[in-house]
Amino acid sequence: MTERDAAVAVETVFRIESARIIAGVARIVRDVGIAEELAQDALVAALEQWPQSGIPDNPGAWLTATAKRRAIDLVRRREVYARKLAEVGRSLEDVPPPEPAEPDGIDDDLLRLIFTSCHPVLSPEARIALTLRLLGGLTTPEIARAFLAPEPTVAQRIVRAKRALAKARVPFEVPYGEDRTERLSSVLEVLYLVFNEGYSATAGDDLLRPQLCEDALRLARVLAGLMPAEPEVHGLVALLEFQASRTAARTGPDGRPVLLAEQNRARWDGLLIRRGFDALERAGTGPYAVQAAIAACHAKAARYQDTDWATIAALYGRLLVLTPSPVVALNRAVAVSMAQGPAAALELVDALAAEPALRGYHLLPSVRGDLLARLGRAAEARAEFERAAELTRNERERELLRGRAAALGAG
DSSP, rough: OOOOHHHHHHHHHHHHHHHHHHHHHHHHSOOHHHHHHHHHHHHHHHHHHHHHHHOOOOOOHHHHHHHHHHHHHHHHHEEEEEHHHHTTTTTTSSSSOOOOOOTTOOOHHHHHHHHTOOOOTTTTTHHHHHHHHHHHHHHHHHHHHHOOOOOHHHHHHHHHHHHHHHTOOOOOOOOOOOHHHHHHHHHHHHHHHHHHHHHHHHEEEEEEEHHHHHHHHHHHHHHHOTTTOOOOHHHHHHHHHHHTTTTGGOOOOTTTTTOOOOOGGSSSSSHHHHHHHHHTTOOOOSSHHHHHHHHHHHHSSSSSGGGHHHHHHHHHHHHHHSOOOOOHHHHHHHHHHHHHHHHHHHHHHHHHOOOOGGGGTTTHHHHHHHHHTTOOHHHHHHHHHHHHHHHHHHHHHHHHHHHHHHHHHHO
């Protein structure tokens, strides 16, 4: 095996397993920053050893075991140091007390990691950025896309978040009572953004990253079981169930994206749709519940042309009141275009052109190109699709957008 082959294998496995490795190590060392460093140490060890020894039968387990061995060595060194201090009548202040046993404790290292990263000592933006990094293994550009923020800004958030947790000596623990409820909104947003990154990858050769979708959905279900009285948790679960139900139909055999209007709805997962409706019945009226209601409208329609676009446009209007956002406004414009026609929607889209948060957002020119094409303004539409293709960093999306631009040129 060449070093290049080993490096590719290590990178692929680490991308998939990094969150579980960090979460498992953090349970031992009680510090997410140190846990990430130990996970990186295991990565370096794999890069050094695998070219000679070959890829293990279970590479994820190999990385996890290596990181945990280093974590145990670190804890032992701390314990030896503590005993030496005790001999001279001193105590080691930074040794965390035993974690209290709770009957409703979160028995899942990944959820434990999310709640720890969403500690109140961090700003909401820092909590989400750090958890996206640790849980999903997302890179700084991917997180920047999720935030619609500059990459240097996001990088600084992550660095400062780790420092803040270390300075405050925040342990790797499960929050209880009111503490847990206060952090819930950040946790829900993290799961939502992780799922979105898996559902439509920022960059790379593939549109989907299924592992992220599966992790986010699984954790959302666990959270719903943990907090059954929280309606917005069920709203998020419903939304993710509906969205996940379409995964198999979103790409063709060659991996190219398939637009919603062209998807084979027989390939939508009926079980996930039923689970979505079940969760929606327990949801409230919050933002995730409204988005789930929008997804439910699509799930109810046997054919694309049967979609209740008027209801969807109204739901987006309600969502815009709950969470004012230019992205929500853009989505509402798409629904309006289907309910009232492209001319009405084009006015709404043009009004969003000056929004700083949408500068560099490829879906803005993509939506505008679609509206212009439907209005018969082919040359303008082609220019918008070409601009959108330049802005996206996902190769599959770029191919789709260039194909639409070329079709208009040929027409």
